[in-house]
Amino acid sequence: MAAKKKPDVKSNAALNTELLHAMLLQRRFEEKVAEAYALGKIGGFCHLYIGQEAVGTGVMSMLRPDDYVVTTYRDHGQALARGMTPRSVMAELFGRADGCSGGKGGSMHLFDRNLNFLGGHGIVGGHVPLATGVGFAIKYRGGDQCIVCFMGEAAVNNGAFHESLNMAGLWKLPVIYVIENNKYGMGTAESRASSIQHMYKRGDTYSIANAEVDGQDVFAVRDALADAIERARTNYESTLLEIRTYRFMGHSMSDAVSGTYRTKAELEEYMKRDPITLLKNKMNAAGELNDARLADMEKEIAAVVQDAWDFADASPEPPPGALYEDVLVETTSDSPVRV
Amino acid sequence: MAIVTYRDALNQALREEMHKDDRVFLMGEEVAVYNGAYKVSKGLLEEFGEMRVVDTPITELGFAGVGVGAAMVGLRPIIEFMTWNFALLAIDQIVNAAAKMLYMSGGQYNMPIVFRGPNGAALQLSAQHSQAWESWFAHIPGLKVVAPGTPYDAKGLLKSAIRDDNPVIFLEGEMLYNTKGEVPEEEYVVPIGKADLKREGGHCSIITSGKMVLTAMQAADLLAKEGIKVDVVDLRTIRPMDVEAITTSVKKTNRAVVLEEGWEICGIGAQVVDYIQRDCFDYLDAPVIRVHQADVPMPYAKALEKAAKPDVPKTIAAVKKVMYIEA
Numbered sequence: 001m002a003a004k005k006k007p008d009v010k011s012n013a014a015l016n017t018e019l020l021h022a023m024l025l026q027r028r029f030e031e032k033v034a035e036a037y038a039l040g041k042i043g044g045f046c047h048l049y050i051g052q053e054a055v056g057t058g059v060m061s062m063l064r065p066d067d068y069v070v071t072t073y074r075d076h077g078q079a080l081a082r083g084m085t086p087r088s089v090m091a092e093l094f095g096r097a098d099g100c101s102g103g104k105g106g107s108m109h110l111f112d113r114n115l116n117f118l119g120g121h122g123i124v125g126g127h128v129p130l131a132t133g134v135g136f137a138i139k140y141r142g143g144d145q146c147i148v149c150f151m152g153e154a155a156v157n158n159g160a161f162h163e164s165l166n167m168a169g170l171w172k173l174p175v176i177y178v179i180e181n182n183k184y185g186m187g188t189a190e191s192r193a194s195s196i197q198h199m200y201k202r203g204d205t206y207s208i209a210n211a212e213v214d215g216q217d218v219f220a221v222r223d224a225l226a227d228a229i230e231r232a233r234t235n236y237e238s239t240l241l242e243i244r245t246y247r248f249m250g251h252s253m254s255d256a257v258s259g260t261y262r263t264k265a266e267l268e269e270y271m272k273r274d275p276i277t278l279l280k281n282k283m284n285a286a287g288e289l290n291d292a293r294l295a296d297m298e299k300e301i302a303a304v305v306q307d308a309w310d311f312a313d314a315s316p317e318p319p320p321g322a323l324y325e326d327v328l329v330e331t332t333s334d335s336p337v338r339v
Numbered sequence: 340m341a342i343v344t345y346r347d348a349l350n351q352a353l354r355e356e357m358h359k360d361d362r363v364f365l366m367g368e369e370v371a372v373y374n375g376a377y378k379v380s381k382g383l384l385e386e387f388g389e390m391r392v393v394d395t396p397i398t399e400l401g402f403a404g405v406g407v408g409a410a411m412v413g414l415r416p417i418i419e420f421m422t423w424n425f426a427l428l429a430i431d432q433i434v435n436a437a438a439k440m441l442y443m444s445g446g447q448y449n450m451p452i453v454f455r456g457p458n459g460a461a462l463q464l465s466a467q468h469s470q471a472w473e474s475w476f477a478h479i480p481g482l483k484v485v486a487p488g489t490p491y492d493a494k495g496l497l498k499s500a501i502r503d504d505n506p507v508i509f510l511e512g513e514m515l516y517n518t519k520g521e522v523p524e525e526e527y528v529v530p531i532g533k534a535d536l537k538r539e540g541g542h543c544s545i546i547t548s549g550k551m552v553l554t555a556m557q558a559a560d561l562l563a564k565e566g567i568k569v570d571v572v573d574l575r576t577i578r579p580m581d582v583e584a585i586t587t588s589v590k591k592t593n594r595a596v597v598l599e600e601g602w603e604i605c606g607i608g609a610q611v612v613d614y615i616q617r618d619c620f621d622y623l624d625a626p627v628i629r630v631h632q633a634d635v636p637m638p639y640a641k642a643l644e645k646a647a648k649p650d651v652p653k654t655i656a657a658v659k660k661v662m663y664i665e666a
């Protein structure tokens with residue numbers, strides 16, 4: 001599918017700087033997360049996005065504030081890219097009251113209603129029907145928003161994925177399903193889990209437009225999104241994107257970076273296409289970046305990340321009373337409502 | 340008051356609430372063109388159109404999740420399962436998504452959604468189609484579980500469920516759809532979480548809900564002929580349970596039989612008995628007895644099926660036993 005370039009209001013340099021900043025922030029933030037995890041400040045399952053930043057960053061950079069996003073447990077980078085503050089994310093990881101989910105969700109369940117960030121979800125494939133439902137709601141109201149649903153490539157072998165895409169294709173819903181194909185579901189290579197090797201083709205089964213995208217190139221991601229968004233906004237049509245990427249860390253914090261299921265040599269090969277390096281090189285070549293400016297950016301980001309840590313560390317534990325809050329809500333109004 | 344079937348009472352509730360609130364829509368298998376597998380949604384497609392009365396593929400996990408997503412962004416879905424047996428394919432969406440969304444989002448995303456459909460055994464449908472699921476869902480914090488036994492309660496509770504800002508599991512009874520009862524012409528609701536004393540006796544309490552209310556009432560009629568007068572406490576809502584209604588009755592009668600459609604182990608009755616032993620320990624004149632389905636998958640053969648199901652004779656025998664009356 002040929003990508004149409006959208007004219008950009010911002011100059012390329014300004015846009016590129018923003019994209020670089022977003023990706024660097026995610027990278028440095030998660031490096032800090034790994035540190036905090038090692039110190040026991042963060043517990044439970046914790047899945048890093050390092051290596052995949054161009055996917056979330058490219059996608060979010062194309063969305064409007066009133067669009068929706070739903071994702072998996074690998075959600076820190078996407079939450080930051082959508083605009084959640086490093087403070088609220090870090091405080092959530094620390095399990096503190098000021099966290100975006102009040103300390104009740106943790107790493108896998110980042111939510112922000114103000115940003116239409118409908119959560120990180122922990123059941124592989126389980127959130128995919130939610131996206132179809134949001135698409136249904138958008139069309140029900142006659143809106144022109146879209147919803148992006150991120151998932152790992154292992155989710156496409158799950159029944160929820162197929163049921164969801166069938167309904168989206170059948171009913172024509174403005175959903176953009178983004179498979180982040182990082183080649184592995186934990187330790188299982190895609191070729192050992194999926195009967196076909198080009199997962200985007202699964203869209204054909206459900207009459208859903210589909211494409212394969214280089215996920216290490218933030219611009220390729222943006223271009224693919226431009227097409228998908230147009231389909232969603234103008235025709236209520238879904239898109240399935242297989243965005244090829246690679247995770248540079250283990251599956252979660254308890255998993256070695258390489259080992260039985262992938263070699264160090266493979267990892268090193270893929271790390272040559274670090275999405276941040278690729279963007280830096282491009283900006284350097286265009287004269288949009290130099291060492292001094294990069295150093296300034298790194299310095300500023302280091303301060304922001306340290307501030308997030310300090311904020312999270314100082315944030316109180318959720319009060320004991322919070323234990324029994326948010327199980328149910330008080331039902332408030334029963335007056336007639338017109339959509 | 341008009342005499343209305345349980346089916347039509349539900350239909351009225353759906354129609355009234357859909358008129359009242361454009362955000363309410365009905366989705367499920369055969370709900371639209373076919374008028375509902377049990378005709379509960381009869382006429383609704385014609386009245387509200389295909390955006391609000393939506394036939395789905397046979398994809399319980401998928402459309403339950405569609406409901407959850409739609410509820411997150413402000414619609415008020417009613418998700419119909421053709422029967423609750425098929426909802427097992429969707430239990431991930433009900434338990435892992437709907438019930439937990441509010442909590443794990445720290446209070447940001449509530450879930451105004453109703454999951455409804457017929458629950459429990461009908462006649463000779465055998466193992467996979469004859470199951471009562473209330474204890475499965477009542478186990479989960481974040482859900483409300485409602486099981487009306489009469490047309491009046493069915494309508495009033497469904498209206499409350501649709502207006503509720505939380506996920507509600509609404510268990511109907513296939514064998515109840517044709518039963519009739521009084522339903523007021525004027526608008527009313529039955530609050531979730533309130534039991535109803537369906538019969539006042541004094542010798543013994545029968546605590547029950549859903550389809551078993553009918554069984555309890557029939558047992559109460561027959562017992563009355565023998566001079567035994569029982570309280571029938573219809574829980575109506577299983578979660579949150581109206582504990583006070585249970586203990587008030589048991590403190591008065593000093594004896595209790597707990598009647599449920601499902602299996603014994605970890606069943607609703609176990610929870611009711613726990614509330615009784617905690618609050619009524621010094622009031623009891625006999626151990627509480629439970630009446631429930633035999634601890635086997637439902638058999639097909641008529642006689643075996645009858646033997647497996649809780650029924651009027653078993654309920655009467657249990658009441659006599661807690662009263663130390665020789666059968």
Ligand SMILES: Cc1ncc(C[n+]2csc(CCOP(=O)(O)OP(=O)(O)O)c2C)c(N)n1
Binds near residue numbers: 074125153154185251
């Ligand atoms: C239904 C379900 N089964 C198993 C798991 C355990 N699990 C968590 S992540 C994961 C691998 C998923 O891989 P993929 O979808 O490719 O996403 P990635 O982790 O690579 O981002 C597994 C098996 C789960 N969370 N949910």
Ligand SMILES: [Mg+2]
Binds near residue numbers: 154180181186
């Ligand atoms: Mg993967």
